[in-house]
Amino acid sequence: MMEKMLKKPDYAKEILEIMHGSFSEEDMLERISDYHENDIAEAFELLSEAERKRWYRMFGPEQIAEIFSYIDDPDSYLKELPLDEAAKVLSYMDSDDAADILDEMDDSTQEKLVGLLDEESGHDIKMILSYEDDEMGSRMTTNFIVIHNNLTIRQAMRELVQQAGENDNISTVYVLDENDKFYGAIDLKDLIVARQQDNLEDIISTSYPYVNDHEKVDECIERIKDYAEDSIPVLTQEHLLIGVITAVDIVEAVDEEMGDDYAKLAGLTAEEDLKETTAQSMKKRLPWLIILLFLGMGVSSVVGVFETVVAVLPVVMCFQSLILDMAGNVGTQSLAVTIRVLMDETLSTKQKFGLVVKEMRVGFCNGLFLGILAFVFIGCYIWLLKSNPITHAFVISGCVGFSLMTAMVISSMVGTLVPMFFHKIKIDPAVASGPLITTINDLVAVITYYGLAWLLLIHVLQMV
Structure with missing residues (x-):
């Protein structure tokens, strides 16, 4: 009973039934006029091209213009109309919506359509098209x-x-x-x-x-x-x-x-959509991937510096990914918070410093909690499942736990300071920071983890 009460009507389906019915044209238009243009647009997209062409004639350019304003890619449907009819539809649309449609068309078709528009509509659309996509003028409408x-x-x-x-x-x-x-x-x-x-x-x-x-x-x-x-x-x-x-x-x-x-x-030069070709998607992704490839080589070479640690204590390799992943996650969290805060251009130096301290404090508290968990569970794992002496096991897990906490504190600081630095030198922190944070934090985590293992386990405790 409750499901029936909560079930919403499917207006698009109802409109399709009317469109496919045996009513007279006048009766169809009268029935459809009771529905919102958004629902009509949804039903319109489900029609075949032949059916749409029939409804182009029945609706007329003014109502088609209203329906097109609720369709995501109206340019593909506008192409189904003769140029003079398409120009009439555009003239009834808000100037910004019409400009968006024309912007998706090739230059030749765009020029022909603009030439067919009435003087007022043509002037408004040309003005909007004259602005760059990232300028406010390209978003405005002359409907006021x-x-x-x-x-x-x-x-x-x-x-x-x-x-x-x-x-x-x-x-x-x-x-x-x-x-x-x-x-x-x-x-x-x-x-x-x-x-x-x-x-x-x-x-x-x-x-x-x-x-x-x-x-x-x-x-x-x-x-x-x-x-x-x-x-x-x-x-x-x-x-x-x-x-x-x-x-x-x-x-x-x-x-x-x-x-x-x-x-x-995510390290893309621009947002992607489902209609892009493989080459277009590659062009957006490759630039940062190439940079990250060389940065990753740098991280790998740092791991090579500690090959003596791995040679004498191979068990530490098991927990490398744990330290790296947690450091990367913490850095990304701090990055997201910092980019959001940096939107406020009135932020003072004192407030920025407070943000760095706060993120490091959060990183320390989270790192301490997770470090204790790592100390207990990894110690039990090495002791019980790897059959190592209990002292040996918990010394290694202690090194992992302390490294985890240290890496999280440093990653929180890096994830906050890096976007602040790029913002200071007038580079978009979202562009420059995103791809770099994970790599920098990997470097921090590797040096912290293997450095502590080398110093504490080999030189201080002399476990080998």
């Missing part, structure tokens, strides 16, 4: 309401109603001064509840947040996200309002930044 600051409340409401027919981002009304420069913003609710005799100036927020069109996305995304506004204006250096970044755009930008950061931490 704008008025001048010399209007009355009644005039402002009339202007809002007139513009709302073509622009659906109406929750924030943007205001220009007499020189057509950005002056401020009005919350729609404030405009609605204002009395006719009130002064428009009283409800304008003149210190409203904004971004510049050439600002880098990764440099300002955290700042604008914190405002939690429905939209943020995009201005030129001359303070002219040319577009807005909507909440949806901000969410998409944050998602892409997280994907890029994840890729960088």
Whole structure:
């Protein structure tokens, strides 16, 4: 009974049943109009090309434009339309969505489609396409309401109603001064509840947040996200309002930044997707892999320095991977924390030093706990399963436990200081730190472990 109550309706399936039904075209459109465009888009992708072409005609360019805004790769479907029909669909789409689709097409098709657009749509899309992908101007839309600051409340409401027919981002009304420069913003609710005799100036927020069109996305995304506004204006250096970044755009930008950061931490030069060729994926992965190959050779040569330890105490080789893996894991944790903290550009030197101390303290406490566990369990393993004398067994396990704790403390420090260093010299810490941290920590762990084994077990305790 409970399962039936909690089961959600499959709207896409219902829409497909309507599309494949024997209803008249008018009846089909009437029934489908009850569903959200996102569900229609999901059903639309499940149709064959022949079926979609029938629905292109039935829906018309305006509704197709709305449906395409909910499809992940609409450019592949737009290619199913004749160029003049595709241009009509693009003209009904938000300028940023249309620019994204055109950006995926070859230059020849892109040029033809832009040439078929109406003057206003063509101007907006060309402007957005003129920005680099990592600039805020490439993310903006020209879908917004704008008025001048010399209007009355009644005039402002009339202007809002007139513009709302073509622009659906109406929750924030943007205001220009007499020189057509950005002056401020009005919350729609404030405009609605204002009395006719009130002064428009009283409800304008003149210190409203904004971004510049050439600002880098990764440099300002955290700042604008914190405002939690429905939209943020995009201005030129001359303070002219040319577009807005909507909440949806901000969410998409944050998602892409997280994907890029994840890729960088994994040692990729860019994020990958399922449609890439083998050669493209190799191109993204090989640069850091080549660097890591030579760094790994360096680590291996350090292990070779301690070959005398391995020769006289081969049992220590069993626990090398344990020390290396734990050091790498701790370093990666500290790296993730540090990169997140470094997003705050106002961080003081004292706060950065506090972060280093805190990470080392956490590394020490975790290392002490895990070192004790390693001392007990590895000691029992060597004593009972390897049939070594109990003293011999626990001396070796003690060396492993102490090395583990020391490696974790040093790895925590390295995982914090390395990204701070790259951030200081203006290199993206996610790009430079991710691939290096594990290798550096391997080096630290090898020197710590074999160095202690050489000093403590061979020279101090003279176990051989």
